[in-house]
Amino acid sequence: MNTQQPLVKSFFDDTSNTFTYVVTDPDTKQSAIIDSVLDYDAASATTSTIQADKLIDYVHENSLSIKWILETHVHADHLTASQYLRKQLGGKIAMSEKISIVQKAFSEIYNLDSKNFMQHPTFDYLFEDDEHFKIGNLDAYTIPTPGHTPACLSYVIGDAIFVGDTLFMPDYGTARCDFPNGSAAQLYDSVQRLYTLPETMRMFLCHDYLPKTRDHFICETNIKAQKQSNIHIHQGIAKVDFIKMREARDATLKMPKLILPAIQINMDAGKFPMPESNGQSYLKLPLNYFKV
Template sequence: MQQQPFVQSFFDAVTNSYSYVVSDPSTKKCAIIDSVLDYDAASASTATEQADQIIAYVQQQQLQVQWILETHVHADHLSAAQFLKQQLGGRVATSDKITLVQQTFSSIYHLDLSYFSSQQSFDYLFKDGEHFKIGELDAYNIATPGHTPACLSYVIGDAVFVGDTLFMPDYGTARCDFPKGSAAQLFDSVQKLYQLADNTRVFLCHDYLPKTRQQYQCETSIAQQKAENIHLHIGVAKDEFIALREQRDAGLNMPKLIIPAIQINMDAGKLPKAESNGIRYLKVPLNYFKTT
């Protein structure tokens, strides 16, 4: 019989992002997945409203945080991983392919790559397919690159947390036009997810509420995705998907928060160190990212 973790979702309407607390009812151990740090772009200021909701829930339920998991380096919101670790404990973890992202964007942001190679900011890096525990819950990851080269989906009991790999079936799949993204890889990644049991609960990182739907949603199933995903249901050929995905990506603007998000998230959610005047600074690569 499949284990059934309890899943509590948290929605950030500003970035259309879902975060999750996944807990083992028998041991009260839990993992936090894809947390959000509030960020106001106009003032370049952070806040912890979203993270505080998670903290309050964990404390009310008397849970113990074992893991703070990232499915990938997000380009559309900042991670609250470090703040949550300070408040609740737990290990901040992601794919060991994070080094590819750090190499790529260290070049773009003209950062010192030796910083990441000498003192990895994440507490733990998962190898592809690695198994781990949340209390007594069995968990493992599936490498699902395509959106980024370091995307992981976490299978925990009868649930899978897919990050940006898939959206709700009526919205489709993730973009693949970021550096080292690949529509071909995304197709292959989704096929791996489709090998999971049809009744596997699928939890998504975003919902953008298409006009055909009235309410935001974060949960679907493998069976529903296989039958109804508008980009990649069963029967869609690889070449067909690649052509569709690349055509759509060519018309997309960059996410509004990509500039601050990438440089903070690839550092496990750590904010830049304050300079001699006590102020922290972000770098902005002028005229690098495309606009449509």
């Protein structure tokens, strides 16, 4: 078990039920931001930086140095604030190299040229599977955890792991797998790999949706608790049974409210579309593409 213990500060966006983290090496004060949120009002198509500014204040108040702005996946429920945070704090915007799979799939949906992403890369860095990196003196590495999306990546930093949407709290279960190139079978395999990690490893989640059995939001659990009591995928659940449950459950779910604006921004590292001749940026919405 890695004995390095990063300092983890969580920030909760109650509009999207998203946790953002600032993960810090206590010795050097080098830090990483994981899964940031840009406020977005869908009715007016207006962005603001209320959530991101809270992170910025924390970074300045504690004299932190941002090395990484990490994404666990291309989020469908909120816009990332990565571009704004990099401008204010520095750091490299990074995620899985498998982002190209997501870019290709959604470029077809939005009628975009996916080659533009290859010719003009928008992420500062793309991690390979199982790649090691540093945050100050902290040892960190990536674990591919596809299933929710093909580009899902978990980050192990010292004694902590940040799993994005792969798992929720044990009393809420697992992420949906019905997005393009999602796979319940892959999600099962990804979780089994996570379950090989030390049971005391701290696990930090991207979302909590507050089941009726409790009255407060929680962002942290551990490997042991998930293995023992995750309602969808605790130890002993057969792969075929999990797939059957997950696919049946996904068939009842509505699309996330912000998926169409969020994906086209997030798969481009948080960049807004290029302004048109009037200086205004515009989002695209594929009318009647998704039948609900």
